[in-house]
Amino acid sequence: MTIVERPNGGRRIAIICQLDGYANGVRPVQLHRFLEGRGHQVTLVDTSRLSRASAAPGVGAKLPSLRLGKLALYATEAAAAVLTRRWPIGRRCLSYYALLAEHRLRRAILTSIPAIDGADLVICETPHDVGVLSATSAHTMYDCPTPWADELWFEGRLTERQHRKLRRREAMIFDGVEYLSFHWDSYARYAVEHYGISGENLLTLNFGCTPSPLRARFSESPRVAYLGSLSSRFIDLPLLSRLTTLYPRIDVFGGPPPDPRLGLNYLGYASPDILRQYQIGLITCTGDPLRQNGFSSKHLEYLAYGLPVLVPEWRPNAITLGGSTGYTEATFRSTITMLGNAERWQRISDEAYTQARKLTWDQTLRPLDALLAEPSSRSRQPAPR
Known part of the structure; x- marks a missing residue:
């Protein structure tokens, strides 16, 4: 399977992300800018309000959607908030089941989105939505913020048994996508060492920045x-x-x-x-x-x-x-x-x-040029649903 080249030389790319006010929102915007600057047709699919009546800020962003799948996701999110955020036993023992339920519901919802269904390459920026990569015929890239199973374990949200199961599941996802990157290369080394993944599909795609033209100045009493x-x-x-x-x-x-x-x-x-x-x-x-x-x-x-x-x-x-x-x-x-x-x-x-x-972002994202210039030689492996 090769990445189809469009008449203008570009590709149709969908970036699944959550556009919050922090780093999770910065990276996909920079990916969008970088790829569109190379002539590709890029769509950001913001899933931060996937279960809501409206993706735009306002009343609709707080109310549940009336579509069956999204309503089920809203109910699952609400139950998880009640059972796992403030109740220590619920946080440790029930988070796993809530996360799996959300994972499956999000996957089902996202597969019906036209921008994803018609893409040549789908890039996922969040572990909550990575299940969709096993359900698309497009080429797949998981740009993983951090090894998620271990993050949840150290956050106190899993039992030992759940941690082992989720880590195995995540390792299958890592090995199942065509391209795998992390927000920093030390996480990639960690995943190879602790998850036992092959690393054959790894792409170095570190976080970047935009140097400010106005720099900080010295003070004898540092703030x-x-x-x-x-x-x-x-x-x-x-x-x-x-x-x-x-x-x-x-x-x-x-x-x-x-x-x-x-x-x-x-x-x-x-x-x-x-x-x-x-x-x-x-x-x-x-x-x-x-x-x-x-x-x-x-x-x-x-x-x-x-x-x-x-x-x-x-x-x-x-x-x-x-x-x-x-x-x-x-x-x-x-x-x-x-x-x-x-x-x-x-x-x-x-x-x-x-x-x-x-x-700079143009430096750290440069490996994407080589990825999109050559057809993929990896055959996809099925990821867990």
Whole structure:
């Protein structure tokens, strides 16, 4: 099977994604821009409101669709919210079944969408919707944010047995698609080592950034920014709270609003432009094996503004990026003091901005050119339904 070439040389490509206000929404938009710039016909299929009466913001985005499949998905999502978000036993034992139910319903709904049904290549950006890749005759690419089964396990949402089953299922998906990429190459290495996948279909397609023409400036009293989602356990909000106690000039932007008892200086949602007003970008994360090998998209946002980035020492791969410095709770305050020196701060800021210029979206997405220029030689394997 080859990717059909259209009269204008382009392909019809559908990108299945969830356009939120964070990294999940940035990458598919950049994929769309990059691919359309190469002459391809690209459609973004936003599934963030797949079960709702309307995909546009407003009343309809809160009400359920009256179509049978979407109504079933809405009911499943509502039941999962009640049973798994605030009830610890439900979170640990029932999340698996809710996720499988949502997975099957989403797959059935998405197969009927014309943009997917008529595509030459379908790219999926979210594990919630990856089941559709086994139901399309198009070429398939799974651009995986992070190995999902292990993420759910370390988030406390699976039993050991469920974790083993979901990991096997996910490994079949990884091996079953024609092209597999991750948002950072360290996740690809993790998947090969821990999931036992072949890796024959791997494509390096790292996250990118857009360097800002206006960079951050030095201050003798550095202000620290934390920018991003605050919804997951792996972010380690208790650690962020303890660091704020050590150095109170940390401002936190993102959502949802954190527990006030954490004592964070929470300032709500903000666009990345706010980073020009700061001198340091901060990353926090748990120390489990997945996050040790992990990556934070905010890291590149910080670099794009020339901010020196503080990264937990238990994430060694990320520390190798230019402009990045490792820290522990014991060294956190002294590390910030070190960055209060103008000459040292400017040197690390320059390293950060140089690194950002090496990781522009046009650079990191360039492997897609070769993928779409040549017909696929891999024959598809069935993925689990």
